[in-house]
Amino acid sequence: MTNPPSTSGDGPSGSRPAPVRWLETAELVLGALLLAMLLVLMLIQAGQRYVPGESWVWVGELARFGLVWLAFSLVGHLVGRDEHITLKLVDFVARGRAMRAVWIFANLVVAATCGLLVAAAADLVFAGGPQTTPVMGIPMAWTYVIPMAGLAVAVLRALANAILVPGPPAPGTPPPAPTDHEEPTR
């Protein structure tokens, strides 16, 4: 049995303009690479216990930042596809104009929230303090570059949703290829 991957699921927007598709691919490639990096780093860490000699202390630190970057690199992707964990109760109640209003409102809230976080990230990146990460000695400011970019993309995706997309897919009528990821995993 195989689950259809979220790439093939019909997102809310149906057909997408080319720049959006490129952006999506870039986001997914970055996310997949970071995940692969986590896997390799943790395999190295597991292996180090059983080979004599110095252990690479930076492995754990890089992996922890990898998880942060992974999360923020895909914020926009999840916004664009309405795949963030969402209480979709209103889908069963609201129809037509009301649904459209809720959809626009929710996406504007997401855009505003991500906008504030982009400002926060920019503050950390550009007005960054003197701190460095303990092991690798990377300026802490740099570690917020991926979150800043991911959140900025999320602002654009939320605005595009609000303006260009009529609304979420109707509830109770699963799309032709059943998406197992309407509401992602916990």
Next chain:
Amino acid sequence: ADGEITLSFANSYTADHPHTRCGLDLVAERVADAGVGVTVETFPNSQLGNNTETFTSVMSGDIDMDVQGSAALGSAYEPIGVLDAAYAFDDVDQMFGYFDSEESEQLKADFEAATGVRILDVWYFGDRHFTANRPIRTPGDLSGLRMRFPDSPIYLANAEAMGATPTTVAFEEVYLALQQGTADGQENPIPTISADSFDEVQSHISLTSHQIGSQLIVVSGQSWELMDERQQEALQEAVSTVREENRACIEESEAEILDRWAADGAMEVVDDVDVDAFRTRSRDYFAEHLDEGQRALYESLHSGS
């Protein structure tokens, strides 16, 4: 400026750790008693973020006061990390003496210039010792053991200085790592070893005292400037007078725990450690590996001993 002011004071220790009950809480009490319009609100137990994060918040002025080790402060101003180098000090009195001396003023001023954070005073955290499942009397006894050290440049340098093979394990996983042999030993002050039950999974504590644990009481420069002179004096006074009571609290707790271990045999206390061998080795190592400025600082800390 004058008027009422509320200061947030954070640390990463539990409510019954000496740094909370004979630390934060006492400062809050003293400052209130001074009646100068300053209220200290305490946030122990990492409620406002973990160690590195709370210090960043002190720099940004979001948290007013914090209790921090030199190693953590070294992530913002590298030279200060040296205070946590192995055998930087011989004992607590020397360490307190340094912070009261003229020489330390320059370091504090440089630190404040780099970070915008003011160092009010230093508190004692307890001496750091090794635990393992065998005695560690000489540097040679460390060979073949993977010792867990915190992941901070100066701690990793300490490992090398003393001849240990460091492995880093997140603090939450240290107990399990020791129990299952992922790490063979670790180093911490006695109150921490007891509070986190490392005595259940280790058989020997070797009293190397390789680090006179110190914790600096820091205040955000912005918050400091908001206070008038009387308020500043009251706060400084409170932090500095608590120093001795806090030390007594730590030493009392150390003695109690050592007595308990002697009584119930949970941990064999190895007190015939060749401390001179560890000290010489460490000091030689740092003489060779620290850069010019840091070496001068390191050596000045224990000069005259």
Next chain:
Amino acid sequence: MSAGLVLLGTVVLLALRVPIAFAILGPSLAYMLLTDQSTGLSLRTATQEINSFPLLAIPLFILVGVAANHTGIADRIFGFAQVLLGRLRGSLGYVNIGVSVGFSWVSGTALADVAGMGKMLVPAMTDRGYPKRFALGLTAASSLISPIMPPSIPAIVYASVAAVSTAALFAAAVVPAFLVAAGLALAVHLWARKQPHLAGERATAGEVRTAVVRVLGPLGAPLILLGGILSGLFTPTEAAAVGAAYVLALGLLYRRLDPRTLWRILVETATTTASIAIVLAASGLLGWILARERVPQDIASFLLGLTDSPIVFLLLVNLVLILLGTVLEPIAALMITVPVLLPIAAQFGVDPVHFGIIVIVNLMIGLLTPPIGGVLFVLGSATRSPMHEVFRGTAPFLVPLLLILALLTFVPDLVLFLPRYLGL
């Protein structure tokens, strides 16, 4: 602006279809602005929450489950469960539970595999004359075994929030997970007694041999994951990495892992991880605000003034969590309630590991209840069944689940026996 307003704002935004992470972040950011915190603090606090070594196990355990899903491991477990349990009356009911138990050793969440399980098991059961409602309900209820049985994503999050050992929590969850399976099996037994037409059939020796051989490879995964953790070969995070590598290798061996499938596995794992991690990050900021406003202390003094009985306290906790679980995403509910409730639990003398199991089982039951049951939603969508149909089937199984929850609440030894025995 008080903490109460932040929470109220979150609830309103949640109802208006704002994703839970942003429903939490929006009002929280407003609080940060209005209380004059520095610009960067909100993002620093949020990222700090996921910059954590124990939480690194989450993407890796999700990877194990997703890879197992894509490489046909559930099919193999299904075949094995059939030859093992096939001769009992109502056999497919037991097989359903058996597959869930088997798959729970490689999966840490309910939602990751309930769709696949539903697509495999519901048609298998209806084809043999089992009522569809029964098949749906049992599949939904038994999906709770995955997040309780180690490896468990909620357990990893709890261990990280409560600063207890992940391994101890994993060990503590084994008996409760088997109790859930046993409770459901008892329900199947009581039901099947009145179904004479659902007689079982015995497997031939050849069928047994094939099924056993096919399940040998998948059997290695729990050996690595749980054996590795409990024996101390690896930390939970490392074990997850080794387990993921093993399942991917199995996929290669079974010729189920082409580059396209690998890409799908990575993308599905990465997006699932991101959707959880963002909620964790948002909850971290809310937690900071609650601490800053001293909400935990207020709730503690309220509860301690109310009662001094641990039993009454735990009953209250169960009530609150069940209610929260019906409307809130479990991980967010866990992140928000545990920092508040755990110190109180400690004052009542409740063991943090025991408390963790109570919290997890409670919140998982919430996945099965309207209005927001995630399992009902995913299973309904995977099997093209209306959600109320799924819930009608699930409701009877809530009885054994709630009884087991009560048992686990009031008999702590059921939970604590195994971790103590293993010395964790």
